[in-house]
Amino acid sequence: MAGRVPLAALALGAAAFAAARAALPVALAAPREPPAATVLVRYGFDDETVATGPDTFAVFRAAHGGVALTSTFRKSGYRAVEIRDVAGNGDFSELQGYFPEQRAGLVFAHFALLTARPEEELNVALAGPRRFQLGKDGIAFWLSTRDGRFVHVSDSIPKKLAPVRGFVWYVVDVAYDVDRGVYDLTIQEEGRAEPIVALRDQPGAARQPASAVDVFSFISDPMEDVSDVTYFVDDVVITTSRDVTVPPLVAPGRRKLFVDAFAEYRRMQDAQPRCLPATSLEDLGMGPHETADPGVLAMLEDILASATRAEWREPSKDATPPVALAGVRAAAQWRRGCVALEEGRAAIALEQFDGAAGLAPRGRIYALSAALALIALGRNEEAEGRLEAIAGDWSDDPRFAIVSARLADARGDVAGGQETLRAAAQRGDGRAAARYYSSLLWDGRWREAGELAAAWARRTAGAAESAAWLERAGDAAFHLREIAAARDLYEEAGRAAPEEASIVLKLADVAFVLGDLDSERRYRERYYGTLDPP
């Protein structure tokens, strides 16, 4: 585990708060509850082991920039982290750290920073699961230096604070009240008794109560790419007022092996109902007549594309040929339903799917999706009725089998669900086979799961698909504790898909279990980077 922060640093933080409160009017200076202060993460960057990973931190080095340990400047101990960037390189340097998600209580962040170039921009943020965007569960606290001053973004407004001097250490303490979405901020300048910033009850970055936090970031300039900053960070401590259990690390940089973390993620994905893809225009209720205009196809492509700008994909009456308008609108409505389903808003999804079916009754994917939404809502009888009603439209299409298997699972009929999937897989459908594999894995039938995966890896032609099946076979071998076999399968998968992160990280796991710590580190750092100087 990285870093010891000297007790002196913690004491200084406490003293800074005390000084700041002493300077405030009595009515405002009512003391907060004394923090129980469970330490979530603490980095002094002095230990031998500063292992990157999903539960410690990741290092992103911009071209010609860098993030690395240094002894040139340090607040305490003998090392700090230097973050450097150059303008116009199309990238940015970042130290990004992770801690258990906090959805309540007070979260205290303490860190020290020194900048060599006060006029250059740097940014520090505390954010939640939606990461670095303004909004609920996005950025909660955001401190920058701009044009030689500290600036904090509060209530979505960049607000100027004190000037920044070069080559001077600043100790920053934030007490973030998660429930109220406000924070106290003190900044102490090296060599000065009084804090240069002492603010109470500032609205969070986007004024959002109950906005969770689980990540911090020290970064250069992620937007404009105009910063030539070099700065140093030391003594990072995140604590909470709540008495929470922080599980120990089981391997470098992680509280859970990557194999288990990915398995958990896949299980969550499997449990989360999501739309099955439309594989033809007929699925959407569109025939040659409606799609004769190439503009309509482009519009459909736009609608079915990724959801990142989904809010904007509204087919307009002006831009759509009248013959295709209902079909295009149905597709858009279905897409919105799919997004809602993925976000767990199954009732809204059902409305959208039914609406789409009303607009384009020949679109068979809409009724199938509605059955999926009903299963998500626990309305299994209705789902069964809907599936019976459309069974004739689907013949032996594996998508119908997948939804039927999900219904069987939802009713606790695991064996029935598996049988449905097995039959569909035997008819040659990869998606059904993948779900059958997962079902076997969750059922602890690892040997069968491994055999299924190995067989599909052989019969699959594409490199990416073959790699996915080899990875599954490796997972099964890992669960069976056949670690060497798992390594061989992951390596083979890695040759087929050399950039696939999950394979690289699972290779780190097998190396760790086999005691090959050099390989473990090499694989892990391909993804999470390293603080070692290049």
Add this chain to the structure above:
Amino acid sequence: MKSLRTLAFVAAALLVPQFAPAAGTLEDAVAADDLSVIKAMGPSVMPRLARLYAAGDEERRQRLATVFYRLGWKSDEARSALMKDVHTPNQGLRLSVQYALGRVSDDVSVVDVLLDNMQNDGQLLFRDKAACALAYDQVHLTPAQKVHLFEGLIRALDDPKPDVRRISALVLQIQTGQDKGFRFAGPPEARARAVEAWRQWLAEYRSQL
């Protein structure tokens, strides 16, 4: 996966030619949609790209607008070239241009033309996508220039067209993470209260400049 993105960028940087690229290389890279080669030439390539844009047919201009968008480098030449197509009826070209403008410029004239398209274009699709560009692509604006953007968006919350009110509110929400309780289809009095809250917020924003 950012570390691989970084590696890819390093690899691209290593491709920086020791000498000026041979004539035709840029055109070839544009034709092949090879952004790494264009990136390796650095921001000084932007005026040449702008000239290629001005000389191209609509298909090539759309391709180049996408290149400008992906590069995200500020360039007056690129802005001037793109602005000539900001009202084109060619759907694909128009959308690419609207998206690219904010990526190449911090000029408030870009904000103005996008606000105008968002409120007044005859086609809902173009209004909608202009809003999309205002929400996501104004990456070079300073806080002072953002005041200009926010003023326009808050003004548009009073637009008689519900779709304009909806997309304006959405842009504000994406830009600030807040909605101040504004509902585009809500009763006029409730909308007026929310607009007043936005105006007060803007005054506070302006006071911090």
